[in-house]
Amino acid sequence: MGIEILGLPMMYYIAMVAKVLVAFIFVLLTVAYATYAERKIIGHMQVRLGPMRTGWHGLLQPIADGVKLFFKEEIVPSQASTFAFLIAPLIALIPAFITFAVIPFGGVIEVAGYKIPLQIASYIDVASGKVYDVNVGVLYILAMSSLGVYGIVLAGWASNSKYSLLGGLRASAQMISYELSAGLAIVSVFMLSGTLSLNEIVTQQSAMGGFGWYVFKQPLAAFMFFICSLAEINRTPFDLPEAETELVSGFCTEYSSMKYAMFFMAEYANMVTVCALTATLFLGGWNGPLTAEVPLLGPVYFVAKVYILMFVCMWIRATLPRYRYDQLMHLGWKVLLPLSLLNIVATGIIGYFIN
Amino acid sequence: METLFFAIITLVAIVSAILVISCKNPINSALSLVMTFFCLATYYVMLDAPFMAAVQVMVYAGAIMVLIVFTIMLLNIRVDATKKHTHKVVLGSIIGFFTLINTVFLLLKGHVAVPTGPYSGEMIKQLGHTELIGKEMFTNFLLPFEITSILLLVAIVGAVILAKKKL
């Protein structure tokens, strides 16, 4: 098996690096063009055109935006806590990316005789042909996404501006509230799957010719998880932390140039992650027809599902107005939380009778 | 390889722990503590307890510390650089150091039992950590588990009563 390093073949490292790169570039590009797509889609939904000038139908708009943000002056408010102010965008950005480590985006492909599972944090036991991954994958994702709030809270506090602070406070309260419901919503999935390993969950959904999706078994959980995820990543209609009509720009009021770009990227990367997670948990991940015959179809299905979900996000943004803060809390604590608990109970009872 | 990794984590953990108690700004203290929690989570992974690691990050870093940071921001506490109590620092340090020596001595000199339980690292990997913990919790420790839920309820009620200005 060629050269081995620390008991693992060279190919393992090459594949690992390649997977990281592919995933990272995929997320980055998706983020970039999600901004463009969002503007276009919302534009057309409002019977407008959206960006049209930069490149053909504005295709170069994300690049122009990036270049613009890159060359903008770095501004640090004189009264801000400099260190926290500088570190906050990074804290927001990093969890958004590292969650991707455990999401399987395809089956096992064979490159140069070496079997590679298309999931970053995983390896394949050649002997048993079993793919091992982080067996608490979902918990890992929940843990990481709960860290994203630090970036926003810190940004809000460090800016030393009342709008920012209010944005930060709202963000933390909102994320804690909805994380709970999101977590409880997917408990029902675990109850069905009996595992926390994402790879395992995806595999379990491959039944029925690739259509044994949990969304059919747990539609309420899927629905609630998606809503809670939107709230957790501050997407409309839950974008209170940056409600421009009340808080100027919320926690990123004082941010500009690259630091602002990082928040921007974090927001869209989070969206990608959430959509990927929803796809994995409820829409069968990379499963689909003919994946067994053509393994490369897996990533294609996966990407397609993620993009459809992202479209739904944008669609919702184009449709719904922002919630009021009390409505948000009401929804989180008095509707979603009881519903998710009820869902668990129901799943348990039904599961008990079926088994 | 693993020793090196352990050393690095230990260094980070200790440095950030020291930062927790030495930073003037409570926010920085809190952030350092989050760092320490990460290191501990890493230890848990190394101790074949990935579920504990995930819960450590979720509960401690993701919930409790967010709450604390929230409170710090809400109270808008100024950096307390006004009064210095050197004698207190010295006294505290001496006590702390003495505790350290004492504990280390006791730990190292104490009798350590040989492994008695059924769970080895391989077995945990095989069965899944989460499952094992869950089984343990909902069988042998069911009563304490239920009691903790009452504790949490009491805590919630208490917090609400305390935080409300007028009842």
Next chain:
Amino acid sequence: MNPITPIINGLKITLSHLFKKPVTLQYPTERPKVAQRFRGLHALNVSHNKAKCVACYLCPTVCPAKCITVEAGEDANHDKYAAKYEIDMLRCIFCGYCVEACPVDAIKMTGEFELANYRRQDFIYTKERLLEKK
């Protein structure tokens, strides 16, 4: 009340809009066709090579933004004419009351809507600038 149906209806509407033809104009290249009754920049009507305005002061009186300044003068025939007629476009709210109030049909509003300028004083349209271009 069912909270879901309105949301779904909303989603339906936005989705249907997605496939409509956008109404946006690519402005500097595509010029909008200004409606007949559009209220843009004012113009003073001319008749017999003379502004029709008789400086009756009704437009400054009716103007809610107080942006019209008129000073009447007496010409060689002892007739009243507007020696000074200024509209401050920075204050104008384009309500069109001046046109409505004018008893001699001396002022109208054109379709001219590109009123940006670089200096404040350029927004003050004097009589010469307001006279109907022929």
Next chain:
Amino acid sequence: MVNLTIDDKQVTAPKNATIYDAAKLNGIKIPILCHDKKLKPFGACRMCLVEVEQMKGRQIPACTTPVTDGMIIRTSTPDIVKARKMVLELLLLNHPIDCPVCDKGGDCDLQNLTYEYQVNANRFTDEKFHHEIDYNNPLIERDMNRCVLCGKCARICDEIVSFGALTFISRGIETKIGCEFEDALNCEFCGSCVSVCPVGSLLARPFKFKSRFWALTNKKSVCSYCGTGCNLTLGVKDDKVLTTIYDENQGFHKGQLCCRGRFGYQFINSDKRLTTPLVRKNNVLTEASWDEALDLVASHLKGAGASAGALATPRLTNEELVLFKKLMETAGSANHDHSAGYAHAALTEGFARSFGTTASPATILDIQKSDLLLVIKTDTYETHPVVGFEINMAVKNKGVKLNILSDKSGKLSKLPDATTLIHTPGSEIAVLNAIAKVILDEKLADGSAASIPGYAELEKALAGFTPDAVAGQSGLKATDIKQLASDYAKAAKALILFPAGNAYPGHNADLASAAANLAILTNKLGKEGCGILCMAEKNNSQGAVDMGFYATNGLNASQIIDGCANGSIKTLFIAGENPVVSYPDQARIKGALDKADFLVVSDLFLTETAAMADVVLPACSFAEKEGTFTSVDRRVQHIKPAIRKIGQSRSDFDIFGALIAKLGGQAPVAPSAVFDEIAAATQGYAGMSYAALGEEGVFAPVAVKPVLVAPKAGAVTPEPGKLALVTGSVLYHNGTLSQFGEGPMYVCPEGYIELSRSDAARLKIENDDLLNITSAIGSVKLKARVSPRMPEGVLFTPYHFGAAEINQVWTGAPITWVTLAK
């Protein structure tokens, strides 16, 4: 009182009221175009039609029908409204609908009624008028195309102004209002016709196209020209006084004004107003800051003692005059005076001697209540035109007898049944003495005067003034004098009026005493319609006297000028006066001012005097300041600022206050505080305050202690071959201020010399010939004006004009003997 019912409302009205009056009194509005409070009912417009039940529901005009007891009147039945609409339609038949260009738009009775009755269309058609518009004069524009023939202009010109410039001509369908032989309007331009015109036929040209009526803010004020104390409503827009507005309810004169009051307001916003202090540097007046100028003035005033002098114009407010006095006291000087030192002599010396008080024991309101008026000098009309209107109305409406004693005839002489006695110039006192003599000799009075002190001395002093002797000297007939004496003595109520001012050096203490003697002898004092009214020239002349702003312990104006000339007065502070033009003997004044070490002038304009000053301080006009004015009959009136101060100018009050502070004194905060001091210290002002003055002002009562004083009648010795030049005031002007009012300057732009037809024929002089007038002290060139009113051998010239300074030949004597050459 009569009880009647109007529109189902029980009302009462005075017995001689018309239905219109009764309705108005009780707050019921009847539309009308041809009615004015001051004019007699006319019934021209037919808008005021009402139904009277007793008259079988016929429609009768409310303005001419007197009320009777139990009348039941309806003012707005559908029939009446229909009739009024018809009237309006007929009026609008010929009326050009040119409201957008008509200046009356917004204030037009016809427009308002058309709007009120919603006459949107006309059932009739007819051609509009094509009368030529009269643009010939600069003040009043006559556009007879707009006329509704209400006749108010013609009536006011006849009934009140007594000029009769306008009348109905070409009766019938072609009737219009016009002047004789369709001439251009050429009258005294009081603008009364403009003020009452209900449509835009008569318009004030100075205000033409300036603003719309609704854009003006009305500010009540008091006229700052003559001493009549007319109330004024200023039309203000954008801090500019654009016009005066007629208000028929304002003041004793019911809004009636003269030419200068109505058209002379332009000086307030004149371009020529001073806006910054000027200080003489290198012999050139250069702009300076207030601090610099005031420091300079203060440094000269500090410790100046008796070497400082002050001259003030009686146009300043009472508060300013008191403060000026205080300033001079702080500087250590008692040298303060106004108006050449003699213009107020009739009050301060004559009345002080005869009545023991320095005020006239009669008011303007007495004119209408009297039976006989004895007007000394017809200039009464010209100096105080609104008093002239009162006389006109008294004579025409009340049948008051009018006797005039003057050296020339004037407009008052033309009044019906006016008796005019023309005496030779300078013999007024002799004639008055002769009248007194007749009264004494013929025992025309009840003899109660015998107990009054000075009776015996007077009897003795009058010995030489037999009517026959005086007749020869004054050019009158003895019988006329006797007739006048008996008329005056026998009238139940009689009032004597005479003007005083800078231009009337002959109207001195002795004239006042001589006139006072008549009133005292016949006991015509202290009763309604009786007394003597000395009408001082400027708007606050009486106030200046009341405030004691004349020489008491120190030097008077003449002596101050002399003091400048001989070097004893080093610092001279002139506030508003223009001695170079208005004081007699210009050469002397100029020489004296040149010699003064330091001359400070505070004035509105760079007058001839200000041009000689070392420091010129820009002061404020009456429209910019607060204070009180006292009119000739001691009516104290309050003025408030109508506009903001022009440029950097400050009120004299502020200037004096700042100087007092710089000299280390205690400067008062506000005029109201000073007025409280005045009220406490001045006889007759007790109990007054700004609040108590209200809009119409308050009369300060005059307490009289009569004493008979023998007046000296200065003998006038005619110089052979020379003509007698008398000076005076012309109708359109007042002092030198009106030179800056455009209205008066349009009508009377320059000085002139008026001479009789016979003199003109003899010297072959025609109108507008440039004449060289030479007196003992100098000569001046003036245009000739041949007039029927002048007696032979007498010349008249007004003194107001800086461009033709009559004081180059005028010495200050009552009569200046001059020669004329072409």
Next chain:
Amino acid sequence: MSEAVAQQIEEQEPEVDLSLADKVIDKYIDLPGNLMPVLQGVQEEYGYVPRKVADYVAERLNVYPSQIYGVLTFYAQFHLKPRGRFIIRVCVGTACHVSGAPRIVETFFDKLHIGHAETTPDLRYTFEKVACLGACGMAPLAMVNDDTFGKMTVQKVDEIIAEYNQRPMK
């Protein structure tokens, strides 16, 4: 009135002799309500009321000149312009109109070169159209001073003018 004629009359305003007016005024000066007789007397003396005389009357009688003008324009009997020696009046009433008065009027205009209410430059004729003269039986009717000419024809116009051209001016 044509421009030329108007100007001629303007120039013709002669130097009036005020002593004639004085005579009239002196006669009535002490009477109340004397304005009408004075004006009538003046008209008698001068044939019309010249402006200078009107002004002089105003001064003497102490009334406003405008008032005098009002009176003068009110009564048709007063004339403000010089009048011709012979006043030709042609009736244009209904009866005369239908009998051809308009043609008669035209003919007079042509022959005399003047219009309605105008006077020839030599002050011989003044022409006036009048309403009914009260002799409709003789329509169309013309009058010259006090002489009446009934059943007028165009030829008769020539005859009348020829006849009155012969008459002396005084």
Next chain:
Amino acid sequence: MENLNSYLIVSAILFSIGTIGVLTRKNAIVIFLSIELIQNAVNLTFVAFSRHLGNLDGQVFVFFVMTVAAAEAAVGLALMIAFYNNKESIDVDDVNLMKW
């Protein structure tokens, strides 16, 4: 898997640092943080022993500790907010109302 002792020593060090923090700082929040640090040190010991002994009891106990920590955070922070509302400070020296 390092040997048990290294974990115990790390745990001891963290525990001591926590103790020093509790003793020396006056800011109630920082004291609270130090207590959390002490708890975590103990947790680490639990997990290490649990692993060493092949028994999951220790880990379950860590679970309970976390629960207690959460409850403690809720009540403790509420106390601090209540105190801050009264005194505008969270300095423990200012908590002296009952001090005689």
